[in-house]
Amino acid sequence: MWTIILIMIPLMLLIRRRLWKKPQKSRSWDFAGTPYVPVYVMLSLGVIDMNCVLVDPEGLRNQLKILKSVNVDGIMVDCWWGIVEGHAPNVYNWSGYKTLFQIVRDLKLKLQVVMSFHECGGNVGDDVHIPLPHWVTEIGVSNPDIYFTDRDGRQNSECLTWGIDKERVLKGRTALEVYFDYMRSFRVEFDAFFEDRVISEIEIGLGPCGELRYPSYPEKHGWRYPGVGEFQCYDKYLMKSLMKAAEERGHSFWARGPDNAGSYNSTPHETGFFCDGGEYDSYYGRFFLNWYSRVLIEHGDRVLALANLAFEGTCIAAKLSGIHWWYKTASHAAELTAGFYNPSNRDGYSPIATMLKKHETALNFTCVELRTLDQHEDFPEALADPEGLVWQVLNAAWDVSIPVASENALPCYDREGYNKILENAKPLNDPDGRHLSAFTYLRLSPILMEKDNFIEFGQFVKRMHGEAVSDLQNTKLEGMDTQIPEQEKK
Template structure:
């Protein structure tokens, strides 16, 4: 529940007269300002200081963190009385029992501040990734089922389970106390929608990002640090639970080749390189008849999972914008097989566009795409990890164009902490591509994460410069370097509440 990101929402269109930018933070724009700028766009920008994650259930820490937020803002405590839990621990461990009290109090604070909310439906374990300082496991009633039936989790070839999220193999299997996984997701989303109806009706909740896999991203958990993976390892396929293997067997039977009902036996391990394997090396088995069959099946399972969950999300949140997040697997992008993308479920070798089917699926549900790693530069990757043959710029450009080609909104965020001008400039390049004849642009950018490091004076000055440029303001280096006073961001009350 911690406030950890800032989101810039852009609605840009060509504008050939005098150029203005309108800044709004609340649902009303009565106090908006319209400074003159020198960009050929009119921009409407929202700062969402609260990008909040929901999950299967609400942790009791939500209450204390919301309470701490009020204290830190120096407001009277009687204005925001403590919330009393209405559900005890035994009840909270039961399916379809949700405690929304902490969220309700925090949402009321956000509404009082005249801000908007982007809420994330998180159906994954939190913790253990870059930048994580908390650990929130799956609900206890789910992990209890996993103790007796570990096949509810993804598994690698050696049978190691990954409890970050539930296997897509149980999307339609009634193994969660009589419910399928997608029914569990839908019941949670429906409960949230009913509980916070007023916030939806008042447009305080402006967007729902639907988690579709580990870290909330639509991908297989192919590179888990808990199993020893280190960058830039190719990762491993994650289809060896009994439910996904049953589906693979059916697909092989339908194809008439039952002996294809297996995963590759020459795909290396988590920290292998492509050329060390018989499957991913140049001319390797990934491009054989069997390889194409397996990779097509593996990637289709990913697309089908997104299709099912987003269909139910649209049903639960009818009338509210939804989005899903895609990870940026940029290492080994400059090889023929794109091995790291293949193990993550993106069938994107050099001779195939693996992101077009995903974009088409999102288009079907009217969902926006949120993509990461827009701040990374290929040159930096070559200097730091030349052996990875990474190309984040090429990957970003491919994915953005796949989404723009089907006319869906594209948002983005930084993958790693970003405080330098080179990273900010790369974000700006991706947000508003120069000389694009169609005027395509990002619809939103989420800055990760608010931290004490960002608030250091020199870092915050660079951040101020970046934010002004995201507004479309012309900022000179002289102006940025001479600005020694406490910097502020334009918002409802012209400052960032952190």
């Protein structure tokens, strides 16, 4: 009897403590005292027009003042190849960027600048059209193989195929020489902004949307989420590379792309290549995917080596896309067509991180605001896992000790999305105390500047900076007109 009582007393006390336990502080507000993560905001895609003129200097100045009032660290802007070198080879017009950069310097903000060697238009969020330089598209008329090409022979003019990195098909220059000349011109033109460190980082465009990937899921060719996409290696230059690799392997008949990988909107189980136990894991499949992913890594390696020459002493970064659909399948089909050789039995991001480490390049990764549960509710058929993907990529980068920055993949205005970003930016349970080196918000817009949305954003910035914020606290913008002028909305 006494034994039972002695056992029951501490058990009752434990139950009582749990029932009367003080409510824990909300996860929404417990980032005070955490590391300072700088926050940048992307400017609108059309802030510089096709004549390289800043569209609305005074309107932009007012917007940047509002961003400055909540202690945003800086802004990110695309320097479009199609605008700056748009009309003739080696003729650069930086005029609109000079005006923009001076405004940023006057407001004591920092600049992340993207060397954008890709076309703008045709992808999610693109609201303007900025093609590749006119003289490049003229070459493409007579030689369409300068572009990535799918199995049916459809070219994609978003960016140049990596097959011409070393081919003198651009008015006597290789693609690598074109990229380097552009970067060197920028470095010389804006020397003063580098010297006083207004320019804090240069992000190097390495493919479509500025990301190191193949253009495997282009909406212009009918792709819709969550299609697996298609391999993009059928231009004559990449096929020549594949032939060489197959011959070196001793199997010249392997010099072909998969003939059973479906089409842009296929699901993995519909194909013989991507299904469980499919050809992706055969001897040929492993050969092809190794070659396909190696071409991607070698392109990044070559361009980043030149970027380090052009921007010596400045932080450079490369961007990876967050291809999270079909992540819960064995093949990871959508990642494979994009060039990330990351099936369930292989880590496809570690070799990329190692290449970035070689050039001391920071990794910028997307989709940190997405929740796996939300994806499962909205698109259960996609078997997506953005949280698993983010965790894998961040750890691949942290394992080789390179800085990791991030940005949101889709517009984000609510606290739930901001909380997810914060959880990834500063993992509270990480024993090594690792955190993002910076976060870039996509993007400045009239919706962001609406009063309630901007107050929420201002509190998000405080939490990223490690400052204390309470549920009832308002930002300095309470009562201030944060609306973007009407002409900016048009």
